[in-house]
Every structure is written in C-alpha cells, then in structure tokens.
Amino acid sequence: MEEQIFVLQTEEGQEQQCRVVFTFDSDDHSYVLFSLVGDEDAGVSALRFELDDNGEMAGFADLETDEEWAMVEEVMNTLISEFGADQTNFFTITNDQDEEVMCQILHRFERNNKDYLFYAIVEDEVPNLDEVFASAYISGENGEVADLLQIETDEEWAMVEEVLASLAQQ
Incomplete structure (x- = not known):
C-alpha cells in the first residue's frame, strides 16, 4: 500500500505536501481528509476535490456550508469511532476498479526476518472471512501497514500456508 501525497499552494505561494488520510464521495462532491506532511500535530482537515484526466486529485476547494462541514465531521467521527482506537489493525488498498477498500488484519507473524500478515476485506463493517489474503509487509513507525509486498517464492508460500x-x- 503506497502512501498518497498531494501538494497544495499555501497563501504565501509555497508548496505544502499533504498526506491523504481518507477519501469519500457524497452525492454532490468528492472529499479528502488529510494531514500536513511535517506538521502531523496540526490534525486532520478536509477539502473538496475533483479528478483530473489522469485520475489524480485536483481542483481543490474549501468546504462552503455548515451542512457540508457537518457531513464531513460525521464521516471523521465515524472513522475515529470505528478505527481510531485500533488503527494498526486496519489499512486500505485500491481494488481493480480504483476504489479504496478497507481491510482488517487477522494475524501478523514474522519468519526469516520478514513480516507477514493475513487480512480480509471489510464489507458492511465486518471482515469477509470467506476470502483471506496473505502478504508480506513493511511496518510504519506506529505499527501500521506502510506497504504490502508480494510473497515471491513457492517456499515462502508453503511457509505461509x-x-x-x-x-x-x-
């Protein structure tokens, strides 16, 4: 899983890198929840966005109405209540339709100085245990999944199985 970064222009004309925390769509707009790279203590903020011709976030705009802010705050509160206490056991991946999909880690283990995990896709707030996936991974500084890696050899697959x-x- 690759970390998503986008760049905004500050009022002073400087470029500010932003880390995507979560994206979602309403009936009218797409939104990004983000933190500032290098100033994570500033918290999470939100903007509207559109996708450009390359499928990248562009056309950022401030939220305009109290109703819009209330809707975004409700999404943030839902994320915090569902995943905030245990963020290290959840991560997102992008599926074949370029949609972000929430995954829950079912088990972590280490073999031969390499970290592995079993995970399931979360459907209707519950992990779908009919299909369990395995992957090697790189852990972030807070124990979160920073990147998924392929299991490369038949021997490695045999060990995972x-x-x-x-x-x-x-």
Missing part, C-alpha cells in the same frame, strides 16, 4: 493451517487448528 503452514502458518495458516496451524492457526485453523487452534
């Missing part, structure tokens, strides 16, 4: 089988027996 062995761990999964041992978990199924517990």
Whole structure:
C-alpha cells in the first residue's frame, strides 16, 4: 500500500505536501481528509476535490456550508469511532476498479526476518472471512501497514500456508 501525497499552494505561494488520510464521495462532491506532511500535530482537515484526466486529485476547494462541514465531521467521527482506537489493525488498498477498500488484519507473524500478515476485506463493517489474503509487509513507525509486498517464492508460500493451517487448528 503506497502512501498518497498531494501538494497544495499555501497563501504565501509555497508548496505544502499533504498526506491523504481518507477519501469519500457524497452525492454532490468528492472529499479528502488529510494531514500536513511535517506538521502531523496540526490534525486532520478536509477539502473538496475533483479528478483530473489522469485520475489524480485536483481542483481543490474549501468546504462552503455548515451542512457540508457537518457531513464531513460525521464521516471523521465515524472513522475515529470505528478505527481510531485500533488503527494498526486496519489499512486500505485500491481494488481493480480504483476504489479504496478497507481491510482488517487477522494475524501478523514474522519468519526469516520478514513480516507477514493475513487480512480480509471489510464489507458492511465486518471482515469477509470467506476470502483471506496473505502478504508480506513493511511496518510504519506506529505499527501500521506502510506497504504490502508480494510473497515471491513457492517456499515462502508453503511457509505461509503452514502458518495458516496451524492457526485453523487452534
């Protein structure tokens, strides 16, 4: 999972990198919740955006009405209540339709100095355990999933399947 960054122009004309926390759509607009790179203590803010011809976020605009702010705050509060206490056990991926999909980590383990995890896609706020995925991963400084890595060899897959089988027996 690659971290999403976009750049805004400050009032002083400087470029400010912003880290995407979450994106979502309403009936009328698309929104991005973001933090400022280098000033994460500033908290999370929100903007409207459009997608350019390359599918990148562009055309940023401030939220204009109290109703719009209330809707964004409701989304932020929902995210915090559902995932805030345990952010390290959730991450997002982009599916084949370029949609962000929430995933829940089911189990983490380490073998041969490499970190692995089993995860499931969250559907209707519940992980879909009918399809469990495995991946190697790079951990961020707070224990979150910073990047997913492919499991590369048949030996590595055999080891992962062995761990999964041992978990199924517990």
